[in-house]
Amino acid sequence: MKFKMAHTNFNVLDLEKSIAFYEKALGLKELRRKEAEDGSFILVFMGDGTTEHQIELTWLRDRKEPYDLSDNEIHLAFVVDDFEAAYQHHKEMGCICYENKKMGIYFIEDPDGYWIEIIPEKR
Template sequence: MKAKMIHCCIHVLDLDASLAFYERALGLTVQRRMGPEDGSWENVFVGNGETDFQVELTWNRGRTEPYVNGGRDTHLAFEVDDIDAARALHEEMGCVCFVNERMGIYFIEDPDGCWLEILPADRAE
């Protein structure tokens, strides 16, 4: 059997805020949308077009309680080509939540509390 990772789901309270965050912070744009005609929920898949992997942002109408989407130990990781420029942007956005200078990585937090690891593309394997 051969398996291919295609997406990871994150539940969001404010879809517009999440879409704006993922586009500004990581350059992820809407690849496709799906949901019923009654608008009771919507799944929006965002990606960068470089890989097939996407982040599925799931919104449910009427939900007001925050979701538990993970934290530092359960997170998504993103490799960036310019770690200094990325960190400057994320500092400006106020979303940096943890820095590990020794490892050369840091984490940002999305509007729903999901931590996202940011690593340099040229890191030692």
């Protein structure tokens, strides 16, 4: 038996705002979309064009209050080939929420409060 990672789900309040964030911050593109016939939910799968792993953004029509992310200890991590350029881009976007210069990493925060770790490519 063999398992393979497929996707990570983030529930979002404003789907279009979240799609725009992931496109601008990380260069992800919408790969596919599933909409419930009754309009109760929309799933948008986004990918980086390099790996098979995707982010599934889930929008629920009846959800009005922000999601409780507790201590937000769960996060995604992205490796970037030009760490300094990515850092400047995210700094200009105003989405850097935590830096650990000693470890050489930082985190960005999406519109719903999810943290995403940015890691330099190993050289």
